[in-house]
Amino acid sequence: MSVWTEFLRDKKFEIKDDYGIFLHEFKTPMFFSTEKDLMTYLGDSELKEVLFIKFKEDDNFKLFGSEKRHQDIINSTQKKKNIKSILWAIVVLVGILAYQKYFKNNEDPRDFKLWILLASIVPIINFGFEYFSYKKNNSENFDGFINNSIFVFWLNKSYKANLAYILPVILSICFGFKEILELGKSTKYNLINDWALLKSQVFLGEYYRIVSNLFVHSNMLHISAVAGALLFLSKLFLRFYNIYFLIFIFLITGIVGSFTSMIFHPDDISYGASSSVLGILGFLISFILKFSNIIPKNFINEMLTSSILFIVFLGIVGFNYIDNTANLGGFVAGLLLGATLDNRNSVEAKIKESFLKIKI
Template identity: 30%
Template sequence: MQIGETDFQIYGKRRRPFWFGLQEKHCFPLDALFNVARDGNSFHIMVRSDREKKQFIKFSTNSRLDAGEIENLLPSEQTPEFAKARLEESDFHQRLDRLSPRAPVTLIIIAINLIVFAAMCIGGVGVFDADSNLVMKWGSNYGPMTMGGQWWRLFTSMFVHFGIIHIALNMFVLFQNGRMIERLFGSFRFILLYVFAGLAGSMVSLLWNPEVNSAGASGAIFGLIGGLLVFVLNPRNRVPKAVVQEHRNSTLLFVGYNLFYGFAHTGIDNGAHIGGLVAGLAMGFLLARPLDLESRAKSDVNRVLMATGSGALALGLMMWPLKNPSATTEGDLQFRSALTAVGPQNVIAINATNRLNDKARAGAISTKEFAAELETDVVPKWELPYNEIAAAKLGPQDSNYPLQQAMLRYLGGRRNSLRLVAEAIDKNDDRLMQQAEEETKDAAAALADIQTINHAKK
C-alpha cells in the first residue's frame, strides 16, 4: 500500500467466493476518497465515481498499529449523514461497554460443551465419526427414549455433539455471536433465552420427526440469533441504523443459508433450528431492554416473570402432543425403542448359543445337560428380544410393520428351533429335530429379509 500526495495505491489479493484470492493492483485519486470507516484493523472507504453504483474499498491491515498510521494519512472528509451514523455507532458501543463490558456465560457454555465432548471422546464415542448409539447414552434427544419418559434428554442434548466438526462449527458461531448477544441482553436474560430456545428446539425436533437421534447446541444458537435480530430491529432499543443493517443482514444470511442447506442435505435437524429460531424471536422480544443506564438500573422483575411464565406455557403446550402421541406414532416409538434394546440382546443370545455348542462339541457336558441348559439358559435369551419386538403395537399400514414381522420370524424361529432341539433330545424324537431344522431355515430366510428391508431404507 502506498499513499502519496495525490493518489492512493493498494496491492493485494481480492477475495473470491469458494476460490483462491486474485492478486490485484488499484490506484485511486486521494481526493476521491471519503467517509473513511475504520473498525480495528479493517477499513471501509467510499470512492467518488461517475458510475451510478456506489464504489467502495474494503481492506484489512496486519495490525492495529499499521491501521492507525494509515488512518492518519487518509482524507478526513465525511458527509453529514456518515458523520451522524459514526457518532451514533460510537455512542452505541460506548453504552454497551459501560453497561455490559463482559460476557462470562457464553464462555462458560462453550467450556461445558468442550468438556462434555472431551469426556465423550475419552469414553470411546469417536472424535470424527461419532457412534450414534453411544451418543444416545450421553443424552442425545432420541424420540423413543425421550418420549418414553427420559425427558431430561431435551436439555442434555444441547451439550452433546456428533463429532469434532459438529462441535467446532457450533462453538465458533456461539463464540462469534454469543458474546455480543449476552452483552445486549445481560447474562441472566441470556441464560433464559439460550435455555428456552434450546428446549423449544428439542421439542420441535421431536414433533418434526420423533425417530431422529438429535443432538447439538444449534437449536439454542438459532434462538440467540433470533433474539439478536428482534433486539436490533426494535426501535425501542435505540440501536443505530448502521448496526441494525449489519446484524439484520448477517443474521438473515446465516438463517437463510443454514435452513436451505439443512433442507438440501440429510442428517441435519432443521426442526430444532426452526424451533429454536422462533423461540428466540419470541423470548428475545420479551426480554430485550433499551441499552441505557435508566432501563438497566430498573429491576424489571415483572417483565422477566412474564417472559418466564410465557416460555413455560409455550413449552407446556408443546409437551402435550409429545406426551399424548397418536396410536401410530406411539407404536413406531415403541418399535424404535425395542430396536435399541434388541441389538445388544441379540448379541447376548447368539453368544450364549455359541458357547453352549462349543461346550457340547468339546464333550464338556452330556447330551441331557446340553438339552437342559438350552431350555433353561439359552431359550430365555431369545425370548426376551422376541417379546420386546412383539410388544410394539404396529398395524399393517405402518411403515415398520414388515420389519417387525421379519424380526419376529427371525427371533421366534431361533427360539423355537432351540426349544425343539431340547425337546427332541429329551424325547429322542427325530421328527422334532426335523421341525427344529425347518425353524432354523425359516429364521435364516427372515434374517435375509431383515437385511433387505434395512438396505432399502438407507
C-alpha cells in the same frame, strides 16, 4: 452535531506531517511523513479500524471511503484479504484431510464440503460486507456510519465479555469428553446414545434427553460452528443482560426446539445446541428491532442481513444434515421471548449510563 464530530473538532493535536489517519475506537491519530508510509500502513492494517484519512492536499480528515481515491486502497486491501482467505482455506483443507485420515476414517463426506464452505466462502462474504460498507460511505450517511462506530465501540467495552466463553467452553468440554470415550473403543459409554434426543427413549421416561441433547455434538465441524456462533451472540447478549438470563434463554429455546423435533420428527435422532444458538439469535433480533430508536440503523441492517444469510446457509447446506425443525422451534421461541419482554426503561438507562463512563 454528532459525538464524533465534536470529538474531532475539540481534539487538540498538532499535525506535524502531511499524511494521516484517524482510527476507530477513539485511538490516537497517526501521522506519516510520506504517502508511501501511509499506504504501507493501510495495506497492512484492518480497514475497519480506519475512520478518517488525510492526504497532503486535504485540509481536513475525510470519512474513509467517501472519496474516489480511497477506493484504490479499499480495492487493493480487498484483493489481499481474498488471497489470504484462499490460503486459509487450503490450510483448513490439509488439516481436514489429516484429521479424517488419522482420526476419523469414517467421517461423513458432507462434513468435508461444509468445512470448505465455512473456511473459504464465509470469510469472503464477510470481506464483501466490509468492502461495500466503505463503497457506500458519503456525506449523506456520515452520521449513521459514525454512530454505528460508537455503538460497536461501546459493545466491545463490556466488562462481562469473558463470561461469554462459559457456554461455548462447557459445550467444548462435553465434546472433548465424547471424543476421548470414542478413542477408547472398549468403553461402554457413548454420549450420543446416552444423551441424544432419542424420541422413543423420551417416551419411555428418559426426559433428561430433552436437555442433555443440547450438549452432544457429532464432530469438529458441528462443535466449531455451534460454539463459534454462540460465542459471538453471547458477547452481544451480555452487553444488555446477565449470564443467568443468557443461560435461561439457552435452555428454554433449546427445550422448545427439542419438543418441536419430537412433534414433527418422532422417529429421528437429534442432538446439538444449534436450536439454542438460533433461539438467542431470535431473541436479539427482536431486541434490536424493539430498541431501533437507540441502536443505529447501520448495525440493525448488518445484524439482520448476516442473520438471514446465516439461517439460509444453515437451512440449505444442512437440509439433510441438521434438524431444521428443532432450529426453527428454538428461533421462534427466541423471537417471542424477545418481543414479550418489557424492559425498555432499564435498557435505555443502562446504555446512557455506560456511555457517560467511556473515557476518551
